[in-house]
Amino acid sequence: MRALIPLFWPLACLLAGFAPLSSQGVIDASRAEEWRPLVPENTLYMDVGGSTVVFELAPELAPNTVRNIRTLVREGYFNGLSINRVQDNYVVQWGDPDAEDPARQRKQGIPPTLAPEFGRPAAGVAFTPIPGPDGFGEPGFVNGFAATRRDGAVWATHCYAALGVGRAESADSGNGSELYVVIGHAPRHLDRNVTIVGRVISGVEALSSLKRGTGPIGFYETAAERVPITRIRLGSDVPEGGRLPIEIMRTESASFRDYVDARAHRMRDGWFARDSGFIDLCNVRVPQRARARP
Amino acid sequence: MRALIPLFWPLACLLAGFAPLSSQGVIDASRAEEWRPLVPENTLYMDVGGSTVVFELAPELAPNTVRNIRTLVREGYFNGLSINRVQDNYVVQWGDPDAEDPARQRKQGIPPTLAPEFGRPAAGVAFTPIPGPDGFGEPGFVNGFAATRRDGAVWATHCYAALGVGRAESADSGNGSELYVVIGHAPRHLDRNVTIVGRVISGVEALSSLKRGTGPIGFYETAAERVPITRIRLGSDVPEGGRLPIEIMRTESASFRDYVDARAHRMRDGWFARDSGFIDLCNVRVPQRARARP
Known part of the structure; x- marks a missing residue:
């Protein structure tokens, strides 16, 4: 060819x-x-450190996790939490810094576990291939999201600005209350190991230019370093004049x-x-x- | 396999x-x-914005450009210049902000043009392949530097933290007085279009976390935003106790x-x-x- x-x-x-x-x-x-256009129900507006970061969600690829995140956002779960981890050439991560302390953790109205959506059966997903080769599978896109197809499955790919769901050891421990964004070279070894729920479409530089954390895997070592999140809103809850007109x-x-x-x-x-x-x-x-x- | x-x-x-x-x-x-170990003659120490960034040079891949850079560094050419461009998911670039103004530009003792070293004949270069596929050629390493081999040529690859030589329209306009570092997903379309002379081995986060420039292609719009470079020294001019012990x-x-x-x-x-x-x-x-x- x-x-x-x-x-x-x-x-x-x-x-x-x-x-x-x-x-x-x-x-x-x-x-x-x-x-x-953007679908307001599939966009998130995060006000953080004086900037607004806008995300597009990918219900085509992770419907249940996206639904959980919408619930958390509508509850105001993220408002007042913080960015707690910035690891160079890897990820920026936010959530409840006290999540592991039952006495102090923020309450949330969704189950603590959720069946992971690391990938989906390829059948029925509208996948547009682009030319390869690609060492991980067949490269392409699903409704604007970079994706990979192989062995009858399709999954969202960890490209720069991808929005993923942090999890602990167990695969079902990521319910959407802990989120991260890729700020470096695509860490595609994470593909099919975590659920990706979307990507940044505006303002990623407000995350990628943050001071790197000096603790293990880029966690900030002091509470003072954490970057406060004023709020996260669903696009449909943002007045129409305040939505990103792209x-x-x-x-x-x-x-x-x-x-x-x-x-x-x-x-x-x-x-x-x-x-x-x-x-x-x-x-x-x-x-x-x-x-x-x- | x-x-x-x-x-x-x-x-x-x-x-x-x-x-x-x-x-x-x-x-x-x-x-x-x-x-x-590191060869002191092949390392650069850049003091910038309160941090030190350490580079390893790759004379195996760009001998003449590396020689020019050593000359510039020994002359103190970069001392007092600044980082002038920070483009998200792309590059951080530094040099003389007045380089295009003959009346104000900093003098330098090397020729303004230099035959580009976009790649080299593969014969005689010790290239260690790693498993592919790779859409750009055969992936591998040359003495610690990511490289690609194809059609009898080998070239250094634009991975995260690669150190490259800025140039204008003409291919021979990059003499090493304008340098950049990759701070995003590998822009491999730049491979064989510019000369790569090495990579950051310590302190890349001091560059990648800089405020992004808001001018075209990430240039800072005001002189006040530029990040001053105190000095760049060759490792062999750094007292032994101050060298990176890795x-x-x-x-x-x-x-x-x-x-x-x-x-x-x-x-x-x-x-x-x-x-x-x-x-x-x-x-x-x-x-x-x-x-x-x-």
Whole structure:
């Protein structure tokens, strides 16, 4: 396939009088129906350390855990808690710093355990593959979320900005009350070992630029270092004027396929001296753009 | 090859009465000669924003650019300059903020252009492959540096913490006076488009946790935001008591091969519910440890 491209493109350009598009060119040429809005019920707004971080949830990939998180958020469970762990090139993690102390832990109205959603049967999940190879399985996307498919299963992938559910030793110990975001090179060894429930779509830099914790695995050593979370709200509980006015390119669209190809051929952007001819799953950043208000 | 492992390991364990080692187990069982010290001439110490960041240079992969950087460092070229760009999930970059103004730019005693060292002929370079697949070529290491080999060439790979040489449009415009470090998911589309000269071996968190720049491609918008560089010194100009007392596992050793395998099989570490059975090049962190002082 790859060998055909150098033969095919010059011929196509000669015949049709067009050059392959850069990634920006693909975005500019895309059709309105190749973009989708955010669903308010599937977005979270976290006010933390003076910034707002916005997440999109992935009920397609982890329906029960997403439901638990919605319950916790509506209860105000996270309000007043803190970021307690920042490990370089790995994760930022938040929750109740007293979670392991029964006398001091914050009450929550959901069960302490939950059957893990480390992956799902691939059948029935709308998975759009992108070109491989990929050492972990077949790379692709499910409704905007990086995912991997293999042996009849599909799972959300630990790319930069992925939102995951912390757990203890036992697989069912992650109920959504302890969350983390990836802030480094994709730790894909965590795939299928924890439940991923979404990704950051705005403000990840407010998490990734936090001071690293100096305790084991990046925990802050003192309470004073913890970064307070003012509140987390569900998008549907945010007044409409305060919601993030963006739209996201549909990863099942023809333009997204062309966009991925353009990102593997960066000479189309200028500056580049060589094309890699390949892009790995976690380097594909799904295009998003300002949405004209209706 | 992969299919053999499940057959082979239980048999081996049964016969020899041992279980495959975890990554820490491999490190503990390694022999002294599988580790190497740092060469002072190939290390840089950067004092910046109250921290010290230590780099190891890779003359095996970019001899002429490394030579230029040594000259610049010995001249004190970087002392008093600043970090001017911090782009989230991408790079931290430093140099002369007035480099494009002939009247104000800092003088330097090296030529403004240099033939790029985007890659080298693979022949004669001691390359240790690790298991693929890898979409960019054959993954491996050259003396501790992540590298990729393909079509008779070998090049240093843009993994987290890689040290690269900024350049303008023309390929020969990077002489080493403008440097950057990768602080996000490996941007391997940059491979063979810029010269990589080494990597951070200590203190990368002092760079990756910096406030992100809000200007285009992460440049700080005001001079006040820039992070001053007190000085950069060559390890051989640092008094011996001030040098980083570590040693690095030889990537051509048998223990390193076993370490890479252990990192693809994390169930050996406990906690993990599943092995990925694979690790990608940029997630392999070359082991380093405190070196007993002679």
